Amino acid sequence: MATHTQILFVNRPKPGKLDPSFVFKSVSKPRPKASDLKDGEILVKNLYLSFDAAMRAWMGELKTYRDPLQIGQVMEGRSASIVLASKHSAHKPGDRIVGSFDWQQYTIVQPDNPKYGLESVPDGVSLKDVQYVAGMTALTAYFGLIDVGGASKGKVVVVSGAAGATGSMVGQIAKCLGCRVIGIAGGPDKCKMLVDQLGFDAAIDYKVDRREFTKRVNEVIGRRGYDVYFDNTGGMILEVLMNRMALRGRIVVCGSISAYEGTQDPRFALATGNLIPTRGRIEGFLVTDYIDRFPQALTHIVSWYKDGKIKPLQTTVPG
Template sequence: MPTNKQQHLDNRPEGEAVASNFKLVTSETPALKDNEVLVRHHYLSLDPYMRGRMNDSKSYAQPQPLGQVMQGGTAGEVVESRHPKFAVGDKVVGFGGWQEYSVVDASQPGMLRKVDTTHVPLSYYLGAVGMPGVTAWYGLVKIIAPKSGDTLVVSAASGAVGSAFGALAKARGCRVVGIAGGPDKCKYVTDELGFDACIDYRQHPDAKSMSQALKEACPNGIDGYFENVGGYILDAVLSRMNAFGRIALCGMIAGYDGQPLPMTNPSILLISRLKIEGFIVSEHMEVWPEALQELGGLAASGKLRPRESIAQGIESAPEAFLGLLKGRNFGKQLVKLI
């Protein structure tokens, strides 16, 4: 059996996460039992939610255990199988974690899913046509529920979730405005993703300035907002929401290092009769087939053209992850192992 390099969570961060929170470990892959499959990972997914799980605190998911493989999505191929429905060479996605190989009990529902790479690249199944894409779909379709002509805003617009949100919203006839960091990301959001406008938050570093930029980009107000960031950006968006607007609360990356994110003027929620709903996409597995079908079609047709930031090798995972938390990535952050 092959040797397997893994990244473990060695200790919990105190404030900002650092590379020394992780430890590179080498182990042997065990022999397969009945119904098990050995997967060689081609790509590891790095996602902002992982930062919250590094803390030993109350959250929607159990903390990442110390001394074990960092958990996360993976895409790869079957290299050995003792399960009748999986053959050597099958391309699959799963939750194999930060390691080169994983042994998966394929008899457990949802542990491993075969994917077709004829028209959609394997890596897309960890981003646009995977969990981030379904996250965008659920927030848009089930919470914001837009009508054609609505004005929608999404923060972190150039990332894996934001880019999928834009394609899905444009397909429904909406005006879509993104918020992203830096001129290159904003240019990509408008020129390649087809957003109607994009606001560079680095040019608008406080709620007053951001609110004015939103007023110019959204002259008819904001009907729906997909939130990935929190902090002053949320304050600014709230000040521009139309009555009966809807907010899908997906992430609060501005507060992932543990500091609280106070809301400056929560009375707006009442004054504008806003609906705000937080959600975790893994709790809504019933929508995944419908969402993935639409996302796959958009990707195959070129209407969804996601960017990817790709780090090379298992050793690069911690630094790539820390860069993601600081917005250094451009699009979906992956680690390529093969």
């Protein structure tokens, strides 16, 4: 009997850096076959699986914007895949698709079931690049920056977690809009990459002591302050940035990596006093709030990608 690999979620991560050997387990299971298909189903081969920062929140015990993962289940996630067999009128073998097909080599999918979030891969986008260019992190960056943050030409945009999937896309979209872009990342190599490869105007290394980080923030952002801060980290970085907001500036709360990893200083308390004189706004959001506008956003992002204005930033690990 032919088998395939599934990745199970077997332990909730401990505070600190995630240990894959503790959290996940690889198992062999009978492989789904074309003969197993029922009417309205397709068989897909999953080629590229996404691993996004938000997944860390799913692994905890508490409900966030969704229910937590259950111990022993197949790890959830989106995949760039190819259709191998079909009993669905809208799909044929060879079609390139993305969807929530979980961490396994093969999946039987019901395309009409919204839980899979199935989408066709846009023409001109490779399967390798589609998770970055047209995935949930790209859509999160787009709507958070433009709809929540109100970014537009000439504004100053700061983004933390800038070397990650969402943060790097935020910065590149902001450049496409004509903004001045400042990225915050960990270490000189990442900061150099943001400027040299992705075209950020400046980058700030947060892996220094707080006094030095604050000094650097003040120097780079300048007296006027920023118009939009896209926050992926929370913690100390957010606390420092609260004090550099321009008049009617906005803070877009997307993630809290410092809390996911258990590294947030327990003494941290958000000082909101600066919101009053600046008439500032701090707002969280979920990308699923904009699901009816996904096609519109993808049209813009894919166009920028084809024009060479957005460069995929991803790490591919053979599995």
